[in-house]
Amino acid sequence: MSEFLQVDRRDDGVVWVTLNRPEARNALSMALNLELYDLGAELEGDSDLRLVVITGAGDKAFSAGADLKERKGVSASETGPYVNAIGNAINQWSKIRALTVALMNGSAFGGGLELALACDLRILVEGAELGLTEVRLGIMPGAGGTVRLPRLIGEARAKEMILLGRRISAQRAYEIGLVNAVVPRERLAAEMESLLAELAGCAPLSVRAAKTSVERALEVGVEEGLTIEGQCYETTLYSDDRNEGLAAFAEGRKPQYSGR
Numbered sequence: 001m002s003e004f005l006q007v008d009r010r011d012d013g014v015v016w017v018t019l020n021r022p023e024a025r026n027a028l029s030m031a032l033n034l035e036l037y038d039l040g041a042e043l044e045g046d047s048d049l050r051l052v053v054i055t056g057a058g059d060k061a062f063s064a065g066a067d068l069k070e071r072k073g074v075s076a077s078e079t080g081p082y083v084n085a086i087g088n089a090i091n092q093w094s095k096i097r098a099l100t101v102a103l104m105n106g107s108a109f110g111g112g113l114e115l116a117l118a119c120d121l122r123i124l125v126e127g128a129e130l131g132l133t134e135v136r137l138g139i140m141p142g143a144g145g146t147v148r149l150p151r152l153i154g155e156a157r158a159k160e161m162i163l164l165g166r167r168i169s170a171q172r173a174y175e176i177g178l179v180n181a182v183v184p185r186e187r188l189a190a191e192m193e194s195l196l197a198e199l200a201g202c203a204p205l206s207v208r209a210a211k212t213s214v215e216r217a218l219e220v221g222v223e224e225g226l227t228i229e230g231q232c233y234e235t236t237l238y239s240d241d242r243n244e245g246l247a248a249f250a251e252g253r254k255p256q257y258s259g260r
Contacts, residue, residue, distance in 0.1 A: 004032040005039060006057070013050035013098075013204070013259070014196065015043065022058030027067035028111045030082060033089040036115075040092035047259060049098035050204050053192065054119065056105050059185065062128070065110025068137075086111050087143040094118035094144070097208045099199065103192055104179070109133050109167075114141060117148040120211065122179040123191055124170050130178065131167035151218060153177050203241035204259035209233070 006018040017039065019026040028036075043052055056062040066086055074082050093100070093115065102116035104124040109131050116122050124130070132145045140146070141162060150158035153176045160166055170182045183191045199207075213232035217225030236242055240260040248255035 002035045002039070004029065005035045007039065013048055015049060015052045017052065017054045019054070019056045019063055022056075022060070024067060024069075025061035025064035025106075026056040026058070026112070027064045027070075028086050028089075028115070029067040029070050030085055032067075033085040036089040037085070037092045040089065040096060044092070044095045044097065046098070047204075049096075050207075050259070051196065051199055052096055052098055052100045053103050054093075054100070054115070055103040059106060061106040061112070062102070062104040062108040063112025063115060065108070065112045065114075083142055090115050090118045090143045097211065098204070099207055099211065101192070101195065103188060104128060105185075105188065110141070110145075111143050114143040114145045114148070117152065118144060121195075123181045123183065123188070123195075124173060124179040125185050125188060126170055126182055127185075128170045129167045130170075130173050131165065132162050133165040133167065135163065136165035149178075201254070203236070203239075203245055203255070203257045205239050205241045205257075206236050209235050 002020075004020050006020045008016040008018075010016070019028075019032065021027060021029065021032060043049060071082065090111065099121070100119040102119040102122045104116060104122060106125060107128045107130065108116055109129075110133060113130050113132055132141045132149065134140050134142070134145075141149075146158075146162060149162065152158075157176050161168065168176075168178075170179070173179045174182045181191060209232040213229045216228045216232075220228070241255075241257045244257055245255050
């Protein structure tokens, strides 16, 4: 059992992960980052996974980012490994092949927002704020923020947030495409269940292949991207899921996908 991560593995291929440091606004301490990395590595290639949800304990924050109280006591010689730990953990999280969702139960700053950016989808509670505020602390985002945020919301808006250390409201985050939905706290669970119901109708193998295609194609030109898409498509072409999908359509019933 992890000390700072609460992990709930369900029988339906869904894993719920909770950052469990509510007293510290779920700040990313060294120990938590190491646990997060190990869990991400464990989940990365699990072909039985359909969905990984990550959220925060309590109702104050998804994650306040790096644990600045802990970092204050880190010596100069330990700073490099300490900073690398959070970047490695978040990068490892981005490698999970199943659909990943950040169920953001509160505000997220710095590394906390960078962790959410490493997920495929983000659902945010009303009233929360988001920001990459590192420049106000004499540093800069170092766990993927300057790479992932511009790809998500565009260069100009990303620079507003990053170069000014600006905090934005939940509504603004939705308007610029930083989050997929903003919901009242009492509807967070219902929103997640609705997404699960949608996902149940999608073939796991197809979701993983499409995710790979989208991510890899963003890094290359159109022609190479089309080649990547074709390669990913081919992995679904002779699958059991494809046969089941076609059979279910012809028979007018709901498909029962196996992820194979």
